[in-house]
Amino acid sequence: MSTVAQALRPATTSLNAAQALSALDTPLDSLPVINLAELGDSTRHTPAHARLARIARDIGFFYLEGHGIAPEQIERLEAVARQFFALPPEVKQRIAIHHSRHFRGYTGVGGEITRLQPDLREQIDFGEELEPVAQAADTPAWWGLQGPNQWPAELPQLQSDILAWLDTTRDVAKRLLQAFLVALEQPATALNALVAPPHNNRLKIIHYPGQAQGQSDQGVGAHKDGGLLTLLLQDQVGGLQVQTPQGWLDVPPRKNAFVVNIGEMLELATNGYLRANVHRVLSPRSGVSRYSIAYFFSPSLHAQEVPLLDLPSHLAQQARGPESDPLNPLFSHIGTNALKGRVRSHLDVAEKFYPAQFALLDKTAKPSAY
Numbered sequence: 532m533s534t535v536a537q538a539l540r541p542a543t544t545s546l547n548a549a550q551a552l553s554a555l556d557t558p559l560d561s562l563p564v565i566n567l568a569e570l571g572d573s574t575r576h577t578p579a580h581a582r583l584a585r586i587a588r589d590i591g592f593f594y595l596e597g598h599g600i601a602p603e604q605i606e607r608l609e610a611v612a613r614q615f616f617a618l619p620p621e622v623k624q625r626i627a628i629h630h631s632r633h634f635r636g637y638t639g640v641g642g643e644i645t646r647l648q649p650d651l652r653e654q655i656d657f658g659e660e661l662e663p664v665a666q667a668a669d670t671p672a673w674w675g676l677q678g679p680n681q682w683p684a685e686l687p688q689l690q691s692d693i694l695a696w697l698d699t700t701r702d703v704a705k706r707l708l709q710a711f712l713v714a715l716e717q718p719a720t721a722l723n724a725l726v727a728p729p730h731n732n733r734l735k736i737i738h739y740p741g742q743a744q745g746q747s748d749q750g751v752g753a754h755k756d757g758g759l760l761t762l763l764l765q766d767q768v769g770g771l772q773v774q775t776p777q778g779w780l781d782v783p784p785r786k787n788a789f790v791v792n793i794g795e796m797l798e799l800a801t802n803g804y805l806r807a808n809v810h811r812v813l814s815p816r817s818g819v820s821r822y823s824i825a826y827f828f829s830p831s832l833h834a835q836e837v838p839l840l841d842l843p844s845h846l847a848q849q850a851r852g853p854e855s856d857p858l859n860p861l862f863s864h865i866g867t868n869a870l871k872g873r874v875r876s877h878l879d880v881a882e883k884f885y886p887a888q889f890a891l892l893d894k895t896a897k898p899s900a901y
């Protein structure tokens with residue numbers, strides 16, 4: 532583990548969320564909208580890029596439109612996700628995540644813990660469909676994150692729609708990352724190696740069942756996402772909230788728009804100029820179900836380390852240093868950091884396949900939902 536400790540960038544600070552967002556001096560009553568079509572020119576820094584940088588730094592959450600994805604593809608994916616969750620429990624359990632060293636598969640309601648409380652949601656975790664890495668005695672454990680998915684034999688359409696979504700969304704996320712880089716006065720290609728194949732992006736389809744009044748309403752507890760950028764589709768129910776200095780801000784549904792937020796790896800690459808935001812989901816009321824599809828654009832395991840971008844001095848001055856929770860430290864080593872996140876979220880998989888990492892966990896100091 533000593534290499535892991537060395538991989539942690541030393542200049543980390545510990546801030547609370549309100550301090551982290553202190554740049555946000557005017558209270559927001561709704562999230563901004565970014566149009567990706569206006570950010571297509573990666574050869575020029577335009578006013579749209581300047582706005583993107585400002586919004587991303589100040590709030591770190593926005594709607595993304597102009598992504599070019601056909602509404603029919605979104606509708607089909609949302610419909611097939613609902614069909615999966617309607618399958619009998621034993622069918623869903625056949626692809627339970629604890630069968631997969633690669634952290635792929637189904638988790639039932641309460642199977643994931645955030646901030647000591649069970650999350651009241653069921654989900655399937657997917658990732659890029661790749662061959663597993665052969666495990667020799669000296670193979671680092673985090674290579675176990677790469678591998679195939681588990682697919683429900685009863686719903687073959689889910690496999691084709693999810694694999695298509697991984698391709699479609701990867702393309703949008705890459706374009707958005709390039710726009711961010713231009714906004715930060717970097718070459719648009721500056722992080723190409725970080726997101727080159729073999730990819731390590733992940734995707735979850737999620738169902739939040741309604742909860743009766745007086746019960747816990749933790750759909751998913753407050754957390755940050757661990758990748759570079761998260762592109763989220765949510766249905767019309769609502770319940771997603773982002774933390775701001777003024778309190779929790781609702782992120783209401785906006786049809787065919789992604790909700791985008793910054794992940795910890797982009798925070799690290801920008802030395803905290805961009806900030807991963809704390810967010811949560813409140814359960815819908817009894818009798819109502821909420822569905823969402825979260826895509827986590829993440830660094831390739833093969834890139835090993837997250838590079839530190841060389842920001843121009845006027846931006847570097849505003850970089851706050853990456854935030855690191857001593858109970859959940861951030862590592863710039865990609866595989867180490869990614870495995871840490873997965874192990875903390877899925878103790879059953881950790882105990883079975885990653886006993887050394889499981890043994891090191893402080894199981895009382897809880898984790899991220901990522």
Ligand SMILES: O=C(O)CCC(=O)C(=O)O
Nearest residue numbers: 737765771812823825900
């Ligand atoms: O379902 C949502 O709206 C958000 C889910 C989320 O934040 C996550 O899974 O990391």
Ligand SMILES: [Fe+2]
Nearest residue numbers: 754755756810
């Ligand atoms: Fe999240």
